[in-house]
Amino acid sequence: MNIIKVLSQSVADKIAAGEVAERPSSVVKELVENSIDAGATKIRVEIKKGGVGYICVTDNGCGIPEEQVDTAFLRHATSKLSDIDDLYRISTMGFRGEALASICAVAEIEIITKTAEAEEGTYLKLVHGEPVEKELMACGNGTTMTVKNLFANIPARMKFLKKDSTEAGYVADLLSRIALSRPDIAISYICDDKEIFATGGDGKLNNVILQIYGLDHARALIPVDYTEDGIHISGVLGKPELARGNRTRQTLFVNGRYVKNHVIGKVTEEAFRNTMMTGKFPFFVLNIELPFELVDVNVHPAKTEIKFANEKQIYDVAYHAVKNAVYNSETPEKTSENAVKESVKNDYYKEKPAVKAYDRQETHVNVNTVKEYLNSTIPEKYEDTKKPEKVVFFREEDSVNNPFKKSEELLDALLGDEPKREPEQVAMPDVEINEKTYDVKIIGQLFDTYILCQEGDELVLVDQHAAHERLRFEKLKEAYLKKERLSQMLLTPIVLTLSYNEKQTVMDNIAEYLKFGFEIEDMGGNSIIVHGTPVMGDDGTIRDLILELSDAMENNIKHPVADFEERALDMISCKYAIKANKKLDITEMQDLIKRVSEMENNGVRTCPHGRPIRVKITKTEIEKMFKRIV
Ligand code: ADP
Ligand code: MG
Secondary structure, eight states: OOOOOOOOHHHHHHHHHHHHOSSHHHHHHHHHHHHHHTTOSEEEEEEEGGGTSEEEEEEOSOOOOGGGHHHHTSTTOOSSOOSGGGGGTOOSSOOSSOHHHHHHHSSEEEEEEEOSSOSSEEEEEEETTEEEEEEEEOOOSEEEEEEESTTTTOHHHHHHSOOHHHHHHHHHHHHHHHHHHOTTSEEEEEETTEEEEEOOOSSOHHHHHHHHHOHHHHTSEEEEEEEETTEEEEEEEEOGGGOBSSSTTEEEEETTEEEBOHHHHHHHHHHTTTTSOTTOBOOEEEEEEOOGGGBOTTSOTTSSBOOBTTHHHHHHHHHHHHHHHHHHHHSGGGOHHHHHHHHHOSTHHHHOGGGGGGGGSOOOSOHHHHHHHHHTTSOGGGTTTTSOOOBOOOOTTSSTTOHHHHHHHHHHHHHSSSOOSOGGGSOOOOOOOOHHHHTEEEEEEETTTEEEEEETTEEEEEEHHHHHHHHHHHHHHHHHHTTOOOOEEEEEEEEEEOOHHHHHHHHHTHHHHHHTTOEEEEOSTTEEEEEEESSOOOHHHHHHHHHHHHHHHHHHHHSOOTTHHHHHHHHHHHHHSOOSSOOOOHHHHHHHHHHHHHHHHTTOOBOTTSOBSEEEEEHHHHHHHTTSOO
16 A cells, blocks of 8 residues: 655645646636736736746736835735635736746746835745745836646646647637626737737627627627616627637626636527527626525535536526527617617727728628728728629539539529629530430429429429539538539639637638638638639638537537538538528429439438429329319
8 A cells, every 4th residue: 555645845836836837828827817806997917838938917007116016926915805705706807826837837937026115126036936036126007926846846747738729729728708797897808920900999788799709700799788676798799690619708707707608608598499490599798796605515615516506496597698689689779780889980990901801701680881981980991892792613424415513503692691602603504405315394483482383293392492402512522522523613712800719729720621612721821812612602601600610620529420511512502502582483493393303313312401403293182182083
């Protein structure tokens, strides 16, 4: 049996440090929370190499007096708590007095700090917990903490870290949540010399969302502000078009502190149940303010998981809050566009021509309203961006001697969601519709959605969306399996501005995107440039698709599914297939029906989701309906 021994102080410190300083983002969290507790109104965070090499947090807070600087780095040294009863009532972020001690046990720290009263500031350097240098120094009010070579003395923890870009993503995620919880503080984040975001600190949540998630989010928000039973719920809810395939864009604060709790997520899904597809999760940033008694105190206050003493009550209040907000947003004078319009319509755009990248994004809201306010804020030269894209076809084999492909092109050109192609670029194919071979007579289109045909002794109804989706899917799949290039190159590439993490995920999966026909390149900042896509669509559709695929790719990394490729191709074909409610002329119908029959001959009878492409009613059935026969 092993002998029981007391751990040496340095080992004990490293173990304790592991709980606070788990990875670069947790170090940043502690440092930024200290800055907030110090009353800072400006906080600048800079990291390099995923934060392992370098983290620097600068604030304009109260600073630390010279004689207390050393004490701040001792374990259980805090200025915020002295009595255990304070523990659950505290309004400060930190209170355990162990963050600085823990961080300095596993890194090199340099601090420069000055209070408003002091004439000079203090510089102190500690290496693995030991002070090595201290001097007085001229500096501004506030504190700068620099953490270098994190975990250099704990190789085991080092190995457990992910690649730099992933760690930097965690930092971005953390900082964006802090920024969302404190619109009154100007927070900037710089990673490897690039500014990722900078909030203005003007107290407006919409402006923080604009900075972090981009304009398409900022203009599709529904404000929430509701009180019941002493519980106050405020913040914003994204309109259904902002919903994504996972919950990463749901941010919940309880009394201002970021927490994880699925109750509110469920409430929002419930509220949008009829307007949103299943498997989609709404965007929101919400804060619940409630008396501390209503939070389950058995959960450690430092943890992000939280339990409510009475979940049902919170659920009900939140449900009313969300339903109310959605309802109010539908009455014209209270639309969130107006709200955004007011809060966003400041001098921001005039100062920042960077908005150029935003204007290409699809508008999800009342285009006229948005246009109106954009026109008043965006320089004229950016206006003309919704012109149809010119398209060239990339694949060599789409050539003259392949009538099937040509007919497909014609159909795509005629039926595609967006009339993007210049008509003269589409060669008219010489496809002969041989009705005799198929014995099909087209009767017409029903509800702009179904094509009715007479086929021998049967009335056949073809669902045009399901049919087209399946055709697209088969075509993409065939090309994919043959490892052919799926891209069609865009003459005018599309520039998309994403959030930091979205862009990171897209860049991480760039090779995967290429397999599916998306030719994407880094544009710097949070932007990407799309040179080629597997199928045509407007900017908004392509953006949605890229983000949906990125959710799917991330999920697939965590929980690989065997038929992932099929699913991805399915997502692509579904987005671009002709919709129900689209008028087709007779040639279009003939072409579609011809190809449906060909597929049917090959045994394909459903859309990729399993919905039938065609249903039949026999002559006998019809005659029975009319009681011609019994
Ligand atoms: P805690 O935040 O739990 O009190 P820390 O180890 O994080 O413990 O910090 C110890 C003390 O150092 C804090 O209580 C605070 O007095 C002081 N301190 C740390 N960072 C700052 C800062 N950026 N500005 C002013 N004081 C700070
Ligand atoms: Mg702290």
